[in-house]
Amino acid sequence: MNAAAIMASAAGLEDYLHQAIPLSRSMHVTVVEVTEERAVLSAPLAPNVNHLGIVFGGSACTLATLSAWSLLHCRLQSLLPAVSLVLQGSSMQYLRPISSSFSAQAQLAPDANWELFLRTLRRRGRARISATAQLLAGEQLAGHFAGEFVALAAAPKQAR
Numbered sequence: 001m002n003a004a005a006i007m008a009s010a011a012g013l014e015d016y017l018h019q020a021i022p023l024s025r026s027m028h029v030t031v032v033e034v035t036e037e038r039a040v041l042s043a044p045l046a047p048n049v050n051h052l053g054i055v056f057g058g059s060a061c062t063l064a065t066l067s068a069w070s071l072l073h074c075r076l077q078s079l080l081p082a083v084s085l086v087l088q089g090s091s092m093q094y095l096r097p098i099s100s101s102f103s104a105q106a107q108l109a110p111d112a113n114w115e116l117f118l119r120t121l122r123r124r125g126r127a128r129i130s131a132t133a134q135l136l137a138g139e140q141l142a143g144h145f146a147g148e149f150v151a152l153a154a155a156p157k158q159a160r
Contacts, residue, residue, distance in 0.1 A: 010034055013070060024066060027059055031070070032103065039071035042103035055098035060135055064145035065090060067106035068131035072149055075114075082154035083121065088128065090147035098137040106133040109146065117151070125153040 010031040018025040028047050032040040041063055048059035065087060076083045108114060109130035121127035128150050135143030 013074065023062060029063065029066060034070060034074050036075060037107060039067045039106045040103060041067045042101060044101045055102055057094060060143060061092045064092060064104040064133040064135050065147060067104035067133045068145065068147050071106045072129065072131055076151060084152045086150050088148045088150045090145065093144045096142050098142050100137055103136045104133045106131055121151050121153060127151050
């Protein structure tokens with residue numbers, strides 16, 4: 001799938017996630033919105049429930065991680081499609097149990113400098129950037145995610 005299709009449609013990103021990250025399909029993740037400024041993903045309770053009848057913490061953290069990754073992935077694909085993006089570290093704070101469908105809304109971290117990130121990536125072939133996400137149960141804040149991601153430029157092909 002080309003980068004323009006991913007950025008142009010939530011459905012395109014959702015298809016990509018379900019193919020590239022099978023866990024997103026198992027969780028029934030839906031891409032609600034993806035723009036330059038934010039990515040919003042949602043998931044239903046049923047496939048993400050734990051033994052207490054609430055959202056499993058791993059599912060909540062996964063949705064938050066996927067939302068942040070999706071935001072950065074789409075922004076990068078529109079500029080540098082050969083770049084890979086991986087999570088280097090993260091933290092998740094759970095504020096309340098979730099007993100319904102839930103969503104995660106990601107944005108760049110307040111201290112993230114996108115232009116510096118891109119310059120570093122182009123110059124060194126790798127760069128780090130932070131993104132955050134709010135985990136929501138309906139309109140209620142249910143958690144905070146903070147993640148640091150590393151972008152890696154594709155290595156040039158060696159002549160044989």
